[in-house]
Amino acid sequence: MTAPSLEEVLSAFAVEGKADRGLLARYLREYPEYADDLIDLSREIHREHLESTADLSPDDSARIEAAWQRFSQAKPIAAEDLLTALSVADMRQVAAALGVKRQVLAALREHRVVVESIPNRFLSRLATAIRTTARQLRQDLSAPRRLSLARTYKADAAPEAGGPVTFERLLEEAGHSVAERAALLSEDE
Numbered sequence: 485m486t487a488p489s490l491e492e493v494l495s496a497f498a499v500e501g502k503a504d505r506g507l508l509a510r511y512l513r514e515y516p517e518y519a520d521d522l523i524d525l526s527r528e529i530h531r532e533h534l535e536s537t538a539d540l541s542p543d544d545s546a547r548i549e550a551a552w553q554r555f556s557q558a559k560p561i562a563a564e565d566l567l568t569a570l571s572v573a574d575m576r577q578v579a580a581a582l583g584v585k586r587q588v589l590a591a592l593r594e595h596r597v598v599v600e601s602i603p604n605r606f607l608s609r610l611a612t613a614i615r616t617t618a619r620q621l622r623q624d625l626s627a628p629r630r631l632s633l634a635r636t637y638k639a640d641a642a643p644e645a646g647g648p649v650t651f652e653r654l655l656e657e658a659g660h661s662v663a664e665r666a667a668l669l670s671e672d673e
Contacts, residue, residue, distance in 0.1 A: 493518050494525055512617075517608050519617045566616055566624050567593035578613045582606070584668065585658045591649075592625060599625045601650035605671045
């Protein structure tokens with residue numbers, strides 16, 4: 485069965501009736517690849533309601549200002565934090581859910597994979613498993629990689645990281661069988 489198209493998902497969302505936060509959250513979980521479009525549609529649906537509301541009370545304005553101050557002072561999450569923040573147990577669980585060896589996730593965490601070579605289906609599944617959007621995950625994986633300076637080495641010089649490899653090559657190097665690689669590289673469900 486093929487995944488529904490963007491238009492089908494947006495149409496279904498629009499005719500659901502009351503497009504509240506719970507409904508939006510459910511659609512975002514089910515279709516993370518369409519997150520931006522779903523959020524835009526939700527805003528559009530609620531725009532008419534927002535435009536017809538009365539002026540804000542002084543209390544409302546003060547709460548909005550306080551929330552904005554907290555938001556503007558928050559530090560953005562570093563790109564590596566999505567995968568780096570996972571515990572060993574989480575990495576095991578995500579690897580098992582995706583049917584990959586943990587070294588595949590380690591290579592993704594270390595930005596050693598050509599992001600464009602990762603199938604959208606796999607990227608969406610990984611994003612869902614780590615509770616983010618495919619778009620955010622793709623951006624994070626595309627960020628320049630940083631080598632940890634905190635590591636120590638017994639050799640005279642620190643090892644140099646090789647260039648990025650394709651996702652297919654990574655799966656091959658990790659020891660995935662031909663059938664496993666075919667399933668992981670497939671865009672079909």
